[in-house]
Amino acid sequence: MAEKEALFELRAVTKSFGGLVVADKLSFHVDEGEIVSLIGPNGAGKTTVFNLVTGLYRPDSGEIRFESRDIVGLPPHRITQLGIARTFQTLRLFLNMTVKENVMAAAYGHTRSTVFEAIFRLPRARREEREIAQLAEEKLAFFGQRLAGYRHDQQAYNLSYANRRRLEIARAMATNPRLLLLDEPAAGMNPAETHELTELIGRLRTEGGYTVLVIEHDMHVVEGISDRVIALDHGIKIAEGSFEQVATNERVIEAYLGLRGAA
Amino acid sequence: MGSGGDIPEIPARPDERERPRVGVDEWVANVEDRREERAGIAGLAGRIDDLVPPWARLAAFGLVAASLPLWMERGDLFAYGIFTLIYVLLGLGLNVVVGYAGLLDLGYVAFFGFGAYFYALLSSEQYGIHWPSAVSFPVVVVSTALLGLVLGIPSRRLLGDYLAIVTLFFGQAFVVFVNAANPTVRGKGLTGGPNGIADIDPNDLFGYELTTRRQQYWFILGAVLLVLIGLHFLSESRTGRAWRALREDPLAAEAMSIPVNRLKLMAFAFGAAIAGLTGCMFAAVLTAVTSGNFALPILITIYAAVILGGIGSLTGVVIGAIVINVSFQFLAPENPQDNARILFYAVIVLLLLLGIRPLWRLAAVLGGTIAFGLMAHAIAEAISPSWTAGAVVEGGRFGDVVADWVIIPADNERFANAAYIALVVAILALTKIHGWWRTGLLVPTVYLATIVWETSFVAQPAVARWILFGALLVFLMTKRPQGLLGTPRVEIV
Numbered sequence: 001m002a003e004k005e006a007l008f009e010l011r012a013v014t015k016s017f018g019g020l021v022v023a024d025k026l027s028f029h030v031d032e033g034e035i036v037s038l039i040g041p042n043g044a045g046k047t048t049v050f051n052l053v054t055g056l057y058r059p060d061s062g063e064i065r066f067e068s069r070d071i072v073g074l075p076p077h078r079i080t081q082l083g084i085a086r087t088f089q090t091l092r093l094f095l096n097m098t099v100k101e102n103v104m105a106a107a108y109g110h111t112r113s114t115v116f117e118a119i120f121r122l123p124r125a126r127r128e129e130r131e132i133a134q135l136a137e138e139k140l141a142f143f144g145q146r147l148a149g150y151r152h153d154q155q156a157y158n159l160s161y162a163n164r165r166r167l168e169i170a171r172a173m174a175t176n177p178r179l180l181l182l183d184e185p186a187a188g189m190n191p192a193e194t195h196e197l198t199e200l201i202g203r204l205r206t207e208g209g210y211t212v213l214v215i216e217h218d219m220h221v222v223e224g225i226s227d228r229v230i231a232l233d234h235g236i237k238i239a240e241g242s243f244e245q246v247a248t249n250e251r252v253i254e255a256y257l258g259l260r261g262a263a
Numbered sequence: 264m265g266s267g268g269d270i271p272e273i274p275a276r277p278d279e280r281e282r283p284r285v286g287v288d289e290w291v292a293n294v295e296d297r298r299e300e301r302a303g304i305a306g307l308a309g310r311i312d313d314l315v316p317p318w319a320r321l322a323a324f325g326l327v328a329a330s331l332p333l334w335m336e337r338g339d340l341f342a343y344g345i346f347t348l349i350y351v352l353l354g355l356g357l358n359v360v361v362g363y364a365g366l367l368d369l370g371y372v373a374f375f376g377f378g379a380y381f382y383a384l385l386s387s388e389q390y391g392i393h394w395p396s397a398v399s400f401p402v403v404v405v406s407t408a409l410l411g412l413v414l415g416i417p418s419r420r421l422l423g424d425y426l427a428i429v430t431l432f433f434g435q436a437f438v439v440f441v442n443a444a445n446p447t448v449r450g451k452g453l454t455g456g457p458n459g460i461a462d463i464d465p466n467d468l469f470g471y472e473l474t475t476r477r478q479q480y481w482f483i484l485g486a487v488l489l490v491l492i493g494l495h496f497l498s499e500s501r502t503g504r505a506w507r508a509l510r511e512d513p514l515a516a517e518a519m520s521i522p523v524n525r526l527k528l529m530a531f532a533f534g535a536a537i538a539g540l541t542g543c544m545f546a547a548v549l550t551a552v553t554s555g556n557f558a559l560p561i562l563i564t565i566y567a568a569v570i571l572g573g574i575g576s577l578t579g580v581v582i583g584a585i586v587i588n589v590s591f592q593f594l595a596p597e598n599p600q601d602n603a604r605i606l607f608y609a610v611i612v613l614l615l616l617l618g619i620r621p622l623w624r625l626a627a628v629l630g631g632t633i634a635f636g637l638m639a640h641a642i643a644e645a646i647s648p649s650w651t652a653g654a655v656v657e658g659g660r661f662g663d664v665v666a667d668w669v670i671i672p673a674d675n676e677r678f679a680n681a682a683y684i685a686l687v688v689a690i691l692a693l694t695k696i697h698g699w700w701r702t703g704l705l706v707p708t709v710y711l712a713t714i715v716w717e718t719s720f721v722a723q724p725a726v727a728r729w730i731l732f733g734a735l736l737v738f739l740m741t742k743r744p745q746g747l748l749g750t751p752r753v754e755i756v
Binding site: 096171 | 493496500505512517529
């Protein structure tokens with residue numbers, strides 16, 4: 001390949017469960033610094049893509065490349081350590097840990113102190129502990145007042161739904177990723193919160209320096225943030241381009257509204 | 264793209280004195296706190312746990328515990344002091360596996376047994392090996408940790424109940440192996456079969472042998488304090504957090520860069536290492552080990568201690584172990600039966616105290632029961648003096664009072680059986696009725712329970728202590744599932 005390789009790329013990735021093909025020769029890429037949206041009707045295979053990328057599923061064939069290496073077959077925690085972090089559509093926080101602990105736990109992958117060092121409070125363990133705490137506060141500060149101050153020591157189950165979504169993002173950020181995968185970050189948020197989130201995703205790029213791949217149903221969010229939009233249906237990429245291009249694409253409209261099938 | 268500046272202003276936390284407005288998420292968020300405040304004695308314990316810093320708690324515990332040998336008799340120090348410390352250590356190790364990592368390990372006692380037997384082999388006449396503790400302790404602890412690792416390898420893919428079954432099998436297999444397999448090594452049964460291994464050397468502190476109970480007690484206390492400190496630091500480290508994360512949600516933990524399988528193995532190995540360490544000291548204190556020391560009852564006891572105290576809380580484990588062992592030793596068969604009697608009535612009153620609200624209803628039940636008893640006793644005596652002619656078993660001063668209140672006929676046995684059946688029926692009926700009817704029925708039920716106690720159970724404290732204990736645990740778990748000092752766990756919100 002003559003030109004520079006993309007930060008992240010799917011090459012003909014296929015996955016099926018029994019007879020059901022959930023990803024069919026799927027290929028797309030995300031460049032460094034881009035915000036790309038993944039859209040499609042329910043069951044289109046969007047979350048499956050995330051599960052394939054993060055190693056929860058293993059593709060039947062195809063390549064998933066990140067920073068010019070194939071990450072297929074690596075265990076999920078290795079993939080996260082390489083720099084791909086995700087949030088969960090269904091919210092999988094560590095509910096019985098505090099807000100700050102949730103974020104601190106995610107720093108496991110880039111800290112090194114051993115059990116022995118922790119028990120005896122050796123210098124490296126102490127230093128890392130300080131760094132992790134600071135990192136967590138930094139990441140939480142990204143959300144302004146929402147997760148500030150007194151919230152740090154609250155159990156995660158005390159948080160409202162929208163704040164849990166924010167905490168999921170903060171937790172993913174604490175793994176020090178280059179690529180953030182956000183799975184429906186605006187689900188369950190009211191319009192004001194959705195608006196705030198749209199700006200937040202922009203800041204993730206400008207201030208955080210992350211590249212973002214986001215699954216989203218709310219078209220206002222998609223329109224507001226996306227450099228590029230990729231539309232999926234039945235595990236097949238049916239459209240790709242700017243928001244306007246995809247939104248007016250006939251196949252996308254069909255997939256959402258089912259014109260042909262609505263007889 | 265939007266810039267950072269225009270996030271809408273969110274009001275800061277409302278002032279404490281300000282009345283919270285319904286619907287404000289701050290108000291919703293504090294529901295748990297307010298609920299906690301109302302939780303009575305146990306809630307108070309929880310708040311103390313929050314307020315007193317860990318080092319102060321440790322210092323208080325250390326000082327009180329260290330002063331124990333100064334005023335306690337030798338026999339009591341063994342039964343109450345040393346055994347409590349052994350349970351504390353075992354509970355702390357189990358807490359790592361079950362409390363932090365959330366792995367239901369029912370084979371835990373096998374690690375304890377392995378440690379004890381291994382120490383026995385290294386420091387007894389069995390093979391004429393007499394290693395100093397400074398050598399044998401590390402060897403045993405590391406080997407037990409490795410055994411934990413080996414058991415962990417097949418177990419790490421098993422979840423929940425399946426892990427429990429496999430580890431339970433391992434625990435039983437250990438007992439059978441020690442007891443029955445007893446392979447011959449260098450012309451001798453390795454584990455001594457049912458006889459176990461005797462004449463085990465005492466622990467030594469760099470050559471100084473710890474032979475008196477006091478020395479042993481302080482030695483074990485030292486180990487407990489060190490383990491407590493180490494575990495406190497560990498639980499606040501990346502490893503401790505990762506364990507709790509995998510307990511909460513293994514999949515999310517894995518996705519957040521935590522190598523879940525490796526951490527499960529580490530938890531197994533770490534818990535096993537503490538159990539192995541405990542085994543070394545246990546074997547040395549008893550000077551003999553047999554397989555019976557490492558069977559199911561002790562597993563149940565340790566679990567009870569950890570659950571009672573509150574899974575995941577170090578202070579809770581210590582308190583749980585103290586409560587469990589002290590009440591157990593208190594009820595030991597060699598103690599006077601009046602101990603058991605006092606505990607029984609205390610438990611009844613405690614259960615009523617915790618279970619009945621509001622207060623006037625509680626007062627009605629207590630007063631009603633006393634009046635009911637006096638009345639029933641008087642009526643029975645009026646009908647025929649032989650109905651109340653039976654004597655209380657081993658009555659102390661308290662027993663004499665009870666004898667004037669509980670009906671104990673001269674011909675005990677048939678009456679006792681009838682009372683037992685009536686009690687079961689009454690308890691079943693209690694679960695089916697509500698309101699005033701329940702309060703009313705509670706009075707004769709409590710009275711029946713005392714009759715059953717005085718006529719059947721008090722003569723068999725070995726049985727009675729398990730029954731008492733079970734009742735207390737069941738009740739505590741329904742009232743406060745997180746244990747005395749555990750934080751309430753929320754599964755789904």
